[in-house]
Amino acid sequence: MFASVGPTGYDEPMTAAPRSQKARLIDAAWEARADEHEAQLRQLRLALQWALLHPAPVDADGVVDHAGWGELRLVGDPAPITPLAGEGAPLVAPEAPVELAAALGVPALHAQQLIADALELAFRLPRLWTLLGKATLLTGPRVWQARLISRETHDLSLDAALHADRLICAVPDRIGLVDARRLAHEARLHADPDRAVAEEDDALAKRGVWLHRDGAAPATTEVVMTLDTPDAQLLDQSVTRIVADLEQLGDTDPLDVRRARAVGVLADPQHALDLMSGRPDAALSPGGTGSLDLVVHLTPADLTDQPGVASVEGLGAVSTGLLADWLARHRLAGGRVSVRAVVDLADTRTVDAHDPPPLLREQVLLRDAHCVFPGCRTDSRRCDLDHIQPYLDPAHGGPPAQTTAPNLAPLCRRHHHAKTHGGWTYERRGDGSRATYEWTSPTGHHSTVVPVTRAPLTANARRA
Template sequence: MSLDTADALAFDHTVSTMATTMRVLGHPGDLDVRRAHAVGVLADPQATLDLLTAADLADPDRAVDPDMDPAICVAEDVAHATANPFRHPGRAGGVVRELRITDRDLLDDRHGVAVSPKLGPILLGRLRTWLLNAGTITINPVVDLDPRAHPPVDEHDPPARMAAMVRHRDPTCVYPACTRPSVHADLDHIDAYVPLDQGGPPGQTRPANLAPLCRRHHRAKTFGHFTYRRLPDSTYEWTLPTGRTITTHPPTPRPEPPSPPAPRGHHRRT
C-alpha cells in the first residue's frame, strides 16, 4: 500500500511495539516473524487493543504485577495465537470458505490434503487446528457434480447450487489461456438466453448451456462476435471473429493416489 510518510512511520512504530510486546510475552519467533504476526493481528481491532494495552509490560515503573494483571493474560493469548482464516471479526454471519475434499482425504490422517480456491492446498492437520479454534461452524451440503442433479430452469439466473456446480466443473474462465478464477466470473449462456415471453424455449438455463467467463471475455463474446461451444469431452471450441478456432481443454485432474500395498502373506486376486 502507498501511505503518507508520517502514516507509514506511525504504522511501522505500532508494528514494532506489538512485536516487542510479543517477545516479552514469550513469543519464540525472531523479529521478522513477530512483525509479520503483528500485521496479522492488526486485522482484528480487539486483539490489537488487547496487545497494545500490555505494551508497557517491560516498563520498570509499571505498578501492576504482570503475573496478576488480567490484561496480560489476554495479551498472551493474542501473542501466541496462530492465524486462522475461519475467523473474521465483525463480519455478520462469519466467514465462508470453500474446501474441496474427498472421503479418501479425510481418512488419511498423515497426508490428507484439502484444496481451497482462495487458500490453495491445505494439510488436514492444519485444517483441523483452524476448525477447532473457529467457534461455530456451519457445513453446507456438498455440490453434486452430476448434471442430472441440476434440472433445467426457465429463469435467466441459475439456482445457487447449479451455479456452484458449474464453477466447480470449470475452475477458471473458459476462454483460451485465461486463468481468472471462475468464482469471480460471470456465468454465461453458451447459446444466448431468450426470454420465454419473446419466444425462447424452456430449460435454457442448465449446466450444459452455462460456462464461466470473466467480465472481459464475457463482453468479448457478447459484443465482439466471438462464439464457442462445449464439446462432449468437456473442452470448449472457440471461433474468433477471424474464423480461426481454438480449443480450451479442462484442467488436468489430480492423479489418484497409489493403492496401498497388499498385506504380507496374502495374495491379491485379479
C-alpha cells in the first residue's frame, strides 16, 4: 500500500476513506488545543516565577519603586503608579516586565499584563489558579478565560477577591459560562456597599472620545465615545433630526451613511446651525471650518503615476485621488495647505546643544517610525529622542557635536526609562535607513531591531 502527502502535511494511505482523514484532522485539532493550553499555562507560570525573582526595591526612606499602571517619568517626583495586581499580591520591580517582553517578542504592556494576571490568579484567586492547573480538554477553565476573570477582580480588596474566587469556582465545570464581571461586582458590594456610588463616579471619570483608524481602509475612521447617558440620548436625537433634514434636502444615501454624515455635520457647529435652520444651500456646504492636520509623504512619481499613492502618517496609504478630494474640501472650507522642505535622511550635521532643532528631530522621526526597543510599536512622534551615547554637557567636559542623527533614536518613555535606569544598552549599526539597533539586556541577552521608516516607497520599489 502506498502513501501520499496531501496539502495537510499528513501521510494518508491512498485507499483511506475520506472520513478517516477527517477524523485524524479533528484529532490533530484536539491535540493542538491541548498544546495551546499547556503553552499558555507555562507562560503564566514563568511570568509568576520571573516576578517573584524581581521583588520591588525599597530605598533608604522606605519608598517602594514598583512596576504598575501609570505614567513613567525619567526625572522629578514619581508619578502615582497602581500595582500590577491587587492587595495581597507582591510588588514587582519596574524593570521586570521589560526584559520578559523582549524575551517573548511582545510589547512591554503585554508582558506587564501577563505578570499582572499571573499574580492576581496565584495570590488572590487561588481556587481558580488551582483549577487552571488541573483543567482538561473537557473540564475546567481555559487560560484565556482565567486571565479575563483576573482583570475583573484586580481592584477588589483581598477579602472581596477571595469571596469572588469562591463564587466563580462554586461550579468548576461551568466557569466558562460564569459572568465574572457580575460576580466581581457582587463581591465588591458584599465587601463595601458604598462602592456602588464610587463605581458610578469612576465610570463618569472615564468618559472620552477615541478615534481608531484602519490602515487598510484609511478613507474612514471609527469613532468610539463613552458619554453620560443623557448626553448620549441627546446626541442620538440630534443625529436623527439631521438625518431627516438631509433626506428632505434630497440625500438618498442609506440610513447608516446619513447618520455618519450627520455626525460630521455636528462637528462643524456653523454647518449644523445652517442645516437645522432650514438654509436651502446648507446640504451642499462642505462644512469643515476646523483645523485639519495631515502629514503626507509623496515623491514626484506619486504625482504622475495613475493611480498615484500617497503615504499619510497615522492612516497609511491612500490614493492621490482621495487625497486630492480631501484637500479640495479643506481649501473650499477656508483651510490652508502647507508644504515642508524635503528632509535628507542621510544628513549627518551636528549641533552642540542637548535638544535637537526641529529639522533634525524630524529627520530622526522620519527615519525611524517607531520606538526602537525590541517588540515596541509606539509611534516615534510620541517618543523621546534618546542620545544612544549618553549626552555629557560640554560645560562639564563633554565633547562637541554629540547631537546628530546617528546618535539619536526614538524611545517611548517606558523604554527610555529602561535604558537610562534599567541596565539596558544598545548601539546603532550601519548607515541611513539600513541601520539596525543591537540591544543587550541586563541578563546579557541580545536582540536586533530593524526599524521601519516613514519614507514613502518609490515608484520603482512598488514595481519591483
